[in-house]
Amino acid sequence: MSYCTRRMALAAAFALTSILLVAPASAQTKLKWAHVYETSEPYHIQSVWAAEEINKRTNGRYQIDVFPASQLGKESDINQGLSLGTVDMIISGSSFAARNYPPIGVTYYPYTFTGADHLLAYTKSDVFKELAKGYEEKTTHHIVAVTYYGVRQTTSNRAFKNCEEMKGLKIRVPDAPAYLAMPRACGANTTPIAFAEVYLALQNGTVDAQENPFTTIEAKKFYEVQKYIVLTGHIVDHLNTVLSGGLWAKLSEQDRKIFTEVAQEAATKASLQIRDKEKQLGDFFRQKGLTIVEVDSKDFRENVLKNVSFETFGYRKADWDRIQALKPVTN
Numbered sequence: 212m213s214y215c216t217r218r219m220a221l222a223a224a225f226a227l228t229s230i231l232l233v234a235p236a237s238a239q240t241k242l243k244w245a246h247v248y249e250t251s252e253p254y255h256i257q258s259v260w261a262a263e264e265i266n267k268r269t270n271g272r273y274q275i276d277v278f279p280a281s282q283l284g285k286e287s288d289i290n291q292g293l294s295l296g297t298v299d300m301i302i303s304g305s306s307f308a309a310r311n312y313p314p315i316g317v318t319y320y321p322y323t324f325t326g327a328d329h330l331l332a333y334t335k336s337d338v339f340k341e342l343a344k345g346y347e348e349k350t351t352h353h354i355v356a357v358t359y360y361g362v363r364q365t366t367s368n369r370a371f372k373n374c375e376e377m378k379g380l381k382i383r384v385p386d387a388p389a390y391l392a393m394p395r396a397c398g399a400n401t402t403p404i405a406f407a408e409v410y411l412a413l414q415n416g417t418v419d420a421q422e423n424p425f426t427t428i429e430a431k432k433f434y435e436v437q438k439y440i441v442l443t444g445h446i447v448d449h450l451n452t453v454l455s456g457g458l459w460a461k462l463s464e465q466d467r468k469i470f471t472e473v474a475q476e477a478a479t480k481a482s483l484q485i486r487d488k489e490k491q492l493g494d495f496f497r498q499k500g501l502t503i504v505e506v507d508s509k510d511f512r513e514n515v516l517k518n519v520s521f522e523t524f525g526y527r528k529a530d531w532d533r534i535q536a537l538k539p540v541t542n
Contacts, residue, residue, distance in 0.1 A: 238272055239271060239272055239273070239274055240272060240273050240274070241273075241274045241275075241276070242273060242274070242275045242276070242299040242300060242458065243275075243276055243278060243283065243297070243298045243299050243300070244258055244262060244275050244276065244277045244278065244298070244299065244300040244301070244302075245277075245278045245282070245283040245284070245289040245292065245298045245300070245301050245302075246258065246277075246278075246279055246289070246301060246302040246303070247279075247280065247281045247285060247286050247289070247303075247406050247407070248279060248280065248302070248427075248430070249279065249280055249430045249431065250279050250280065251430055252426065252427075252430050253358075253426075253480070253481035253484040253485055253488075254302050254358060254450060254481055255277065255279045256481075257358075257477035257478070257480050257481040257484075258277045258279075258302065258477065259277050260477060260480075261275075261473045261474055261476070261477040262275035262276070262277050264473045264476075264477075265469060265470060265473050268469045268473065269466060269469060272466075273466075275299075275300070278298075280407070281405070281406060281407045283297065283298055285386075285405045285406060285407065286303055286304075286307050286385065286386075286387075286406065287307060287310075287386055287387075289301045289303065290303055290307045290308070290310070290311075293350070293352050293453065293455040293456070294350065294352075294455070294456075296455070296457060298455070299454065299455050299457075299458045300452065300453065300454050300455070300458070301452075301453050302358070302450050302451070302452055302453075303450060303451060303453060304319070304360070304385075304387070304448060304449065304450055304451070305318055305319065305449065305451060306319045306385065306387035306388075306389045306390065307387055308346050308350075308354075308451060308453070309387070309388075309389065309524070309525070310387065311346065311349055311350045312342075312345055312346040312349040312350065313524060313525025313526060314342055314345060314525065314526060314527050314530060315342040315343070315345065315346045316387075316388075316389050316524060316525070316526060317342075317521070317526040317527065317530045317531050317534070318330075318333065318449065318534070319387075319389030319390065319392075319446055319448075320389065320392060320515075320519075320521065320524070320526060320531060321392050321393040321396075321445040321446055321511070321512065321515045321519075322445060322508070322511070322512040322515065323446075323447070323531060323534055323535075324447035324534070325447075325539065326362070326447060326539065327359050327362075327447065327482075327486055328539035328540055329447065329537065329539040330359060330447050330449055331359070331539070331540055332537040332538060332539050332540045333534055333537055334357040334449070335540070336533075336534075336537055338530055338533045338534060338537075339357075342530065347456075350456065351455075351456025351457075351459070351460070352453050352454065352455055352456050352459070353453065353454045353456065353459040354451045354452070354453050355452050355453070355454055355470060355471045355474040355475070356451070356452040356471070356474035356475045356477065356478035357449050357450070357451055357452075357478060358449060358450045358451075358452070358477075358478040358481045358482050358485075359448075359449055359481075359482035359485050359486060360424055360427075360448035360449050360450050360485065361423075361424025361425060361426050361427070361447075361448055361485050361489055362424055362425075362444050362446070362447050362448070362489070363422050363423060363424055363443070363444070363445055363446040363447075363448055364422065364423070364424065364425065364428070364440055364441065364442050364443055364444060365382070365420055365421070365422045365440070365441040365443045365445075366413075366420060366421055366422070366423075366428055366433050366434070366437040366439065366440050366441070366501075367380065367382075367419055367420035367437060367438070367439045367441055368413075368419050368420070368437060368438050368439070369419055369420070369438075369439070370438075370439045370441065370502065370504050371441060371504070371506070372441075372504060372505070372506050372507065373506065373507050373510045373511070374396065374397040374398075374510050374511050374514040375397070375398075377394065377397035377398065377399050378397065378398035378399065379398065379399070379400065380394070380399040380400065380419055380420055381399075381400045381402060381417075381418045381419045381420065382394050382399050382400065382401055382402065382418060382419065382420040382421060382422065383401075383402050383403070383404045383409055383412060383413075383418045383420070383421040383422075384401045384402070384403060384421075384422065385403065385406070386403035386404075386405070388523075388524050389446075389524055390422070390446075392515055392519045392523075392524070393443065393445040393446075393511060393515055394422075395518075395519070396511075396514045396515045396517075396518040396519050397511065397514060399420075402417070402418050404417070404418065409421055409431065409433070410431060410432060410433060410435075410436060413433060413436040413437060414436045420437075421433060421437075422443070422445070424448060424485075424489065425440075425488070425489050425492040425493070425496075426485055426488050426489060426492065428440070428492075428496070429488075429492055429495065429496075434496055434499050434501055435499075437501065438501060438502065439501060439502050439503075439504055440496055440501050440502075440503045440504065441504045441506060442503065442504065442505055442506055442508075443506055443508070443511060444508055445508075445511060445515075452474045452477075452478060454470065
């Protein structure tokens with residue numbers, strides 16, 4: 212072999228070695244997954260598991276970093292981030308998705324669901340598929356999974372048992388229109404405050420009350436600055452796991468399948484954990500000195516239906532009627 216030939220062979224070998232060494236690193240895609248919940252909550256715990264599992268099932272091609280507790284912004288920010296490219300995946304409620312596609316928010320119309328099993332039936336129904344498709348057509352973002360968030364109850368420093376007694380109550384609600392329906396139908400004064408700032412607002416008296424599921428009331432320690440938990444049960448809530456349109460378009464069919472399957476496994480586990488914990492937390496709150504107040508939910512429901520039209524929020528009553536007709540299923 213001539214000197215020139217040897218040099219060419221060595222150069223080719225070196226180039227091949229360099230490619231082999233660099234390829235795995237350059238092939239890895241880094242993604243950001245954001246949400247507003249605490250690290251102790253199932254949504255975060257299962258998101259971290261899902262991120263690791265996707266990494267495993269794709270042989271390390273995707274490294275997903277999960278950012279909890281509003282680290283990348285409040286809920287409206289991370290929803291906008293899907294389009295701006297600042298986040299790739301989020302966990303967020305349909306009430307925020309409804310800002311871009313109002314019909315998907317119909318599930319936040321108060322007293323839509325009878326409970327978790329009714330919500331589960333919805334997530335498996337044609338009406339959900341149609342609403343999710345409408346959202347994707349409007350935004351390009353793709354919903355891969357739905358997690359049960361819990362039944363929203365009201366914590367307050369003033370007790371009330373019916374809609375009339377709620378009049379004048381200063382209550383924090385999330386910064387999304389759907390949450391206004393029940394409090395405003397009952398004459399309460401609603402104030403949108405960022406999730407991360409609610410504890411302080413309750414503590415210093417900026418607001419008298421807030422509403423969230425039991426698990427969130429515990430995780431955010433709202434029980435430390437409230438006297439009552441009023442069982443309004445006005446919304447059976449859920450969270451969507453959403454991939455940005457940019458990410459979804461880049462995924463191969465096989466990777467789409469992996470992301471979807473893993474996200475749904477994580478959602479199922481988180482949902483079961485939430486349901487189990489909800490059953491335990493009533494006693495926990497009583498031990499912390501709170502009084503749990505039963506209400507006439509029929510009175511609240513009738514006032515909402517009388518005072519708040521579906522069209523106010525861009526919802527379609529036909530979708531709501533189809534959801535009412537669904538039979539609850541057991542998970």
